[in-house]
Amino acid sequence: MSTTNIRGLIASLVIMAAAGLLAQQQKAVTVVAYGDTRFTDPGNVTATSPLARAALITRIADERPDAILVSGDLPWHGGEKDDYARFQSETELWRSRRLKVIPALGNHEFSQCLPEACLENWWRVFPELRGKRWYDVEIAANVRAIALDTMSPLTEGSEQLAWLNETLARLPQAVEFVLITLHHPPVADVQTRLRLDHNPRPNEIALAEYLKSATRSSRARLIVIAGHIHNYERFLQDDVVYLVSGGGGAVPYEVDRTPPDLYKGIDFPNYHYVKLTISAGTLKGEMYRLDEPAAPMPHFTIKDTFEVSTRSRPVASR
Secondary structure (H helix, E strand, O other): OOHHHHHHHHHHHHHHHHHHHHHHHOOOEEEEEEOOOOEOOOOOOOOEOHHHHHHHHHHHHHHOOOEEEEOOOOEOOOOOHHHHHHHHHHOHHHHHOOOOEEEOOOHHHHOOOOHHHHHHHHHHHOHHHOOOOOEEEEEEOOEEEEEOOOOOOOOOOOHHHHHHHHHHHOOOOOOOEEEEEOOOOOOOOOOOOOOHHHOOOHHHHHHHHHHHHHHHHOOOEEEEEEOOOOOEEEEEEOOEEEEEEOOOOEOOOOOOOOOOOOOOOOOOOOOEEEEEEEEOOEEEEEEEEEOOOOOOOOOEEEEEEEEEEOOOOOOEEO
C-alpha cells in the first residue's frame, strides 16, 4: 500500500472515531409533560385524586427525565399556601433525584387570592422564576422549553407575544426541538355538548395563528403541550404538534373527539403523563395511561405514540 493510501486510511479512521465519540456524547434527552395535578389536602377526593397523583409522581420519578413540564393548575387553590406545601411534600422524591421542574401558570394558580399574592405564593416555591410569568429554559443543547402564561395576553401586540417572537428568533442553531408548555389549549376538540367553557379561547387561538407563521421560518420543530382539559388529545396543525395533557390528578373530563384529534382512544378516565424522548433528530412521544389508580401496584399502559423529525414532517403516527 502506498504512503498516500495509508495516510488516507488513517484520516478515515480518525474521522470515524470522532463521529463515534460524538454519537456517544449526544445521549437521548427525556422530558415528561403533564398538568392539572391540583395538589391539595389528600382528604379532598372530589376535585382531585390523591391516589392518581401519587402513582404519577412515583412513575415519573422512575423515568428520571431531564425535565418535567407541568402545564398549570399545580395547586387546587393558589391562594392556599398549604396546597403548595402539599406539592412540595408529595414530590420530595423528585427533589431527592434532582429532577428539573418547569411549571407554567394556570387559572388555579390564581384561585382564592389577589394576583400579587398568588404570584408571591408561586414564586416562593419556584424562587428561580421570581419576577417572571413566562420564560425559557435550556434542557439540552438541542432542546429548549418555553413556559407561557395564558392568564396574560398572547394576542398580537402583547408583551408576551413580542417576547416569544424574539425568543424564537434568537434560538441557537443547535436547537432542534422547542417544547412550549402552557395551560389553556390553543387547539383542542371543540365541544358542543359538555364543558363548552373549556373550548379554545381567542387568546390561545391567536397564539396558534402566530405559530402557524413562526414555524415556517424556524428549523426547530414546535411541540405545544397544554392542560386545562382533564384528558388527553393530540393534533397536528400547520406542522405544529399540539397536545392536551391534563391527566395529572384533577377530576377527569369526558370529551367528544373530533376528526382532527389523532388520538382515538375511548378509555376513561385518562390519568396519564406524556414521555418525550429526543435522539438523532427525532422526537418520540408516548402517552402512558394509569390503568387503575386504586390498584395496590399501579400499572401504566402506553395508549398513544407518535414521532416527529426536525428535518421533515411527522415520520410516523399511529
